[in-house]
Amino acid sequence: MARILVVDDEVGIRELLSEILYDEGHTIELAENAAQARAARLRGRPDLVLLDIWMPDTDGVTLLKEWGSQGLLDMPVIMMSGHATIDTAVEATRIGAIDFLEKPITLQRLLKTISAGLARGRLPVAKSANGTFVPVPPPSSAAPQIAEPVVQVQTQVPPEPVDHSLLGDITLDQPLREARDAFERVYFEYHLARENNSMTRVSEKTGLERTHLYRKLKQLGIESRKRGG
Template sequence: MKQTKQHILIVDDELEIRKIIQEILSDEGYSTATASSAEDARNQARSRKPDLVFLDIWMPGEDGISLLKDWKDQPETDFSVVMISGHATIETAIEATKLGAKDFIEKPVSIEKLLAAAEGALPQKIKGEDVFSHLIQNTQPFSKRLEGLEQEMIKNKIFVMQSEEGQEKVAWARALHLKHYSEVGEFKQLQIKQKETSIEQERKDVFETLEDQKNATIFIENIKNLFEENKAPVSKKLIACTHNRPIKIFVSATDTNEISFLEEKNIAVLDISPLRNTLKEVPQILDTTIKFFVERDGHDYRRVSLASQNMLSKYQWPGNLRQLVDLAQALLSRKDKEIVNVDEIQEIITLQGPSGNILIENNLLSLSMKEAKKLFERAYLTRQLELVGGKISELSRRVDMERTNLYRKLQSLDIEYKKKKKPTS
């Protein structure tokens, strides 16, 4: 399995400068390309999106600042840029920084400065990083929403995070922690398990987590499962532990009814929009997800065709970000083709249930014949039931099975369905 190298584009009208920078970066193991003008740079970036661009300020025709302005705020050009120049003013450097340039280096370029600028501007190598936190920090529109949440964090210490299933609320909390609070202390995830312990033990576990001075950020999941007797004490403890202490507490919820026992005046509600609200950016998010797993796990890179991108931009994503990540992993597990086409996307989405979960897992061949048959039958009937809108009579005709036998089969496979009530005489 091969990993993709980080790709750097060098834009300069002087051939010798381009050759020197390219040689240095290639020797360091980077993939490189060069462009001699702004228009050439646009074509190169469209052909293969770079991770970093070294951009000369003064070029004949369109200069580097104009090109940087053109690239600014375009989702498909969200790569890092380092400006280079032999005779730039402080005002020019400030303008470039305001437009989003990561760094500014002067000619003649030394090897040390060049490599330091590249290392500082390139996305950090992925090791054991969580894919959801990575996407939230490195893709639009998630990174913009993250900035909005950061403003709320300045004013408050306790937050309720609301979103649909699959938007991975814990990842948003972890991303905020990594960006601002990892040096203060640890990130702690606390799950309230439904009545698996006594009232006293549950309260003790929650209090110990809140009082632990090592924890700078705490994410509380399933707070709705608290015993009624513990809701008031936990609410008071949440507020008390934030006094005179640099701590942020996130509470996961699907709606406000789950947290009605908390004192609202001390809490800010953070809403995470569903993925269908950002359909235009879905192809970019999917590509970033694929690159994440390529970099971390060593998969071969697969490019999604334009027709597939158009289809994904119209799909409603019932399983939200979790479904998109599952799709990326399913695509990378298939290694026969470099380009992902519409039929392949459609096939995988068809094998995902109404909530976006994969109905048939990749480890099918490790199962016994009996287990594999049951798994297939459940996936097949679940998807067919969804396609007929839950109508058993229509499902019976569609799969050619007598209705009584069909009911028994659905029950044996634990597939939920709505059985019509018999009319009363």
């Protein structure tokens, strides 16, 4: 599939995103700070970068500017933050980020945004008037695609009732195995509810053979009631 670089100083978020994207078939490289992200970028161009804004050594916006000044911002970069202001989001997209994800990130939004970013592929870069290199947006629809998420960052409100696809429902301050089980429990309960408990459709949606699916539900302690299909 794709090589994705995840840059975030929170180990729980790095590992959870890695698990999700690995299950989607992607190759994942992790960096906990800007120094590791720089080294990863110099080793090779990733197909996409998930970049946290607030990091202890160098913040994500500064790193984005750095890559732009060096002509290395030729891959889609999606910024992430739970504390960024609207001005920070606007600045990141102006510098060259293609989108912005506000934490907690919904699973559906995460996968949709990554899919859109990968569809754009390698971004051509051009030298700006101040000597930096910036991505050249594709014709016509580029501006609305960037502007829309910025509005969503400002106005997004958790839905009522709580959407079980929210990553924010999972406590990251726990061992990885327990966090992974919590995510899988939410994931399968979400699909069971969405498919009206049809095991056939859930099997197709999740890509698991039915026997494996039954075993997984039992392992996660999800109620084993009569299900259609």
